[in-house]
Amino acid sequence: MHTLRNPGLTLALALLSLAASFASATERPVVERLIELARTQPASAEFRDALIDAMGADSIRDGTAYVGHGPDFVWAVESAEPPVLYVDDEITADMQNASGDLWFHVGTLAPGDAYKFHYIVGEARMGGALNVPAYTPDSYEQPGVPQGELSAQMVHVSKSVYPGMKTNYWVYLPAQYDPSTPAALMVWQDGHLLIGRNDENICILCPGLVRILEVTDNLTHRGEIPVIVHLFVQPGTLDGEVMRSVQYDSLTDRYPRFLLEELLPAVYAKYNIRRDGYSHAIQGQSSGGIAAFNAGWHFPEQFSRVAVQHGTFTAVAFRNGEPEAGHIYPTLVRRADRKNLRVWLSHGTEDYENEWGSWPTQNLQMANSLKFRGYDFRYTLGNGSHHAAIWAAKLPDALRWLWRDYDPARTHQDFEQDPAEKDKPYFRIRSLNR
Numbered sequence: 001m002h003t004l005r006n007p008g009l010t011l012a013l014a015l016l017s018l019a020a021s022f023a024s025a026t027e028r029p030v031v032e033r034l035i036e037l038a039r040t041q042p043a044s045a046e047f048r049d050a051l052i053d054a055m056g057a058d059s060i061r062d063g064t065a066y067v068g069h070g071p072d073f074v075w076a077v078e079s080a081e082p083p084v085l086y087v088d089d090e091i092t093a094d095m096q097n098a099s100g101d102l103w104f105h106v107g108t109l110a111p112g113d114a115y116k117f118h119y120i121v122g123e124a125r126m127g128g129a130l131n132v133p134a135y136t137p138d139s140y141e142q143p144g145v146p147q148g149e150l151s152a153q154m155v156h157v158s159k160s161v162y163p164g165m166k167t168n169y170w171v172y173l174p175a176q177y178d179p180s181t182p183a184a185l186m187v188w189q190d191g192h193l194l195i196g197r198n199d200e201n202i203c204i205l206c207p208g209l210v211r212i213l214e215v216t217d218n219l220t221h222r223g224e225i226p227v228i229v230h231l232f233v234q235p236g237t238l239d240g241e242v243m244r245s246v247q248y249d250s251l252t253d254r255y256p257r258f259l260l261e262e263l264l265p266a267v268y269a270k271y272n273i274r275r276d277g278y279s280h281a282i283q284g285q286s287s288g289g290i291a292a293f294n295a296g297w298h299f300p301e302q303f304s305r306v307a308v309q310h311g312t313f314t315a316v317a318f319r320n321g322e323p324e325a326g327h328i329y330p331t332l333v334r335r336a337d338r339k340n341l342r343v344w345l346s347h348g349t350e351d352y353e354n355e356w357g358s359w360p361t362q363n364l365q366m367a368n369s370l371k372f373r374g375y376d377f378r379y380t381l382g383n384g385s386h387h388a389a390i391w392a393a394k395l396p397d398a399l400r401w402l403w404r405d406y407d408p409a410r411t412h413q414d415f416e417q418d419p420a421e422k423d424k425p426y427f428r429i430r431s432l433n434r
Contacts, residue, residue, distance in 0.1 A: 028140075030054055031069040038074065038106045043099055051076045051104060060102070063119050063127015070135060071108040075117070077127060078102055083119040086128075088383055092117075109134040112397060114382050114389040116350075130350055131389035138218045138396035139211040141198070145221045146175035148213065150195060156266050158236065161258040165236040165243060169263065170195050171271060172213060172230040174220045182272050184228045184279040184406070187259065187295075187303075188212070189248065189288030191232025210392040219396060225403045228281075229273050233263065248287035249317040251324045256295035260302055276411040281305035281402055285388060287312045290326045293343070297329075300339040304415070305402045307344040309391035313366050314357030327357050330365035334372055342415045343370055343377040344398050346391050348384030349433050359386065361429075368426045376415035379427065 034054060037047040052060065055076055059065035063077045077083055078101045085092045085105050095103035109115055111134045118128025141147075151171040158165040170191060177183055188194050197213050212230065219225045235244035247255045267273065274280075282303045284292035289311030296306040317325035345367055351359035360381075367379035378401055382390040391398070405413075 028069045028072075031067055031072050031074060034067065034074045035072060035106050038096075038104060042096060042104070045099075048098055048102055051098065051102070064129045066117070066129070066132065068109070068132070068134060070137065070140070071111045072106075073109055073132075073134070074104060074106050076102065076104045077119055079119070079121050079126070081121050083121045083126065085117060085119055087115055087117045089116075095119075111136040112393055114348075114384050114393045116383045131348075131384045131387040133209075133389040133393040135211070135393060136396055138215050139392070141214055142218055142221075145217050147217050148172055148174040148177070148220075150213065154266075156263055158258065158262055161254060161262055162236060162238060162243065162247075165238040167236040167263065168192060168234040169267075170232040171267065172216065172232070173271070174216055174227055176220055176227045177229065177271075178227075179272050181227075182274040182279075184226045184281075184403075184408075185231065185264075185273050186228050186281040186283065186305075187231045187233060187292075189233060189282075189284035189291050190235065190244075192234040195232050210388055210395060212395065215395050215399060219399060225399050226279075226406050226408060228403075229267075229271050231263075231267055233259075245287060245316065246320055248284070248291035249312060249320060249326065250322055251294060251317065251326065251328075252322075253294075253298040255291055256298050256303070259295065260299065277302040277304045278410060278412050279406075279408075281307065283307040283309075284311075285309040285391065286386065287316065290329070293329070296341050296343070297332075297339065300341050304340060304413075305342050307398055307402055309346050309388065310348065310351060310359060310386055311345065311363055311366065312359065313362040314359060316356045318356075325356075327362060330362065330369040333366065333369040333375075336373075338373045338375060340415055341375060342402060343375055344380075344402055345370075345377065346380040346382065346394060346398070348382055348387065348390055350383070350385040352386055364427050364429070371417070371421065371426060374417045374422075376417050377421075381427075 034050055037050055041047050054067050055065035060076045061078045066073055066075045075085055080101055083095045083103055085095055093105045093107060095105050098104050113134060115132040116130045119126040153168050153170060156167045194210055194212055220227060235242055235247055237243060280303050282292040282295050289308035290313060292306050293308050293311060296303040313326045313329050315325040315327045345363060347360060347363040349360060370377040380394060384390045
């Protein structure tokens with residue numbers, strides 16, 4: 001979210017350096033083996049060794065360890081006294097003793113969401129972790145589903161909008177892509193962090209955490225989303241400096257013009273992609289999220305489908321000398337004529353509060369503003385921090401919702417708020433999470 005033009009360690013780099021102590025979405029055989037041993041040989045050395053191998057001794061000691069695949073999870077912790085597991089602040093289970101000070105629990109979490117957990121030992125709170133995604137089957141490779149192809153890294157050098165800036169980008173083509181048939185398009189900000197498959201290391205934006213490639217393969221194979229060319233764009237660099245905040249946090253039309261006037265023409269020259277905004281979507285997280293919304297706001301005729309995770313609708317742009325910043329967007333949305341956009345918002349309750357504003361309350365404000373003005377929108381608030389886990393768990397549902405009722409025979413659709421949404425109340429804060 002910060003550019004290196006600003007002094008000190010940038011928030012973007014700080015974000016990327018943070019990682020959960022341990023959070024593993026492992027392959028199913030590992031979890032199945034742990035569950036089998038837990039049921040049949042819970043006191044065996046084999047089970048103890050398997051837990052430590054899968055989770056790591058330090059994570060078990062710290063109380064941050066778990067492994068999961070789909071709905072199935074195993075937790076383990078080291079404690080001299082019996083611990084009680086809490087998930088989303090509710091008592092879930094008394095832990096079972098494996099041997100000595102090692103305790104475990106085998107259980108399930110409803111897939112398609114993200115969770116947090118901690119332990120109570122005696123009367124003290126211990127360990128725990130935020131941002132625990134429980135994936136649906138759509139986020140895993142499935143037998144018989146063909147995989148698409150990710151391009152090699154390509155580089156664009158800006159000639160006009162950001163003269164001299166270098167931008168790395170990648171293109172993912174689903175297996176169903178036919179060069180003779182124009183495909184839809186989805187643009188992803190911070191794309192270098194989103195192009196991996198099934199990475200087991202869960203950090204804020206690890207390649208493979210969100211599992212875009214797996215989800216694309218599965219949903220396209222079943223016809224639940226159209227054939228989409230996915231464009232993954234990395235923030236540019238200019239004279240060795242990262243331009244992320246300069247590009248993403250600005251409320252001007254400069255960054256979306258860069259996409260429309262420079263980068264997309266380069267991509268159009270290589271791939272057969274539709275040019276109508278009805279067939280274009282754009283996504284981003286954090287500052288990338290406000291960049292995605294900003295693109296749709298300035299150019300709804302080019303980016304009509306917008307997905308925002310932890311959008312930075314706060315005053316961050318002021319540090320770059322911008323005259324306006326993202327905290328005004330909720331008011332702009334209420335006061336301006338409704339633009340033809342379909343907007344997905346997802347967010348976490350444990351997000352930032354700092355000198356630039358409150359990420360949770362600003363996203364809630366955005367949701368209420370979209371509702372007030374009659375937008376076709378979806379808002380999801382989950383348990384999590386400034387992290388991709390909520391978006392990762394909900395990605396299949398989000399893409400289905402964003403592209404629902406898409407008709408390749410059309411080039412335009414008037415997006416209307418769901419009548420059921422009109423009858424619902426505005427979002428309110430009912431209690432404090434403290």
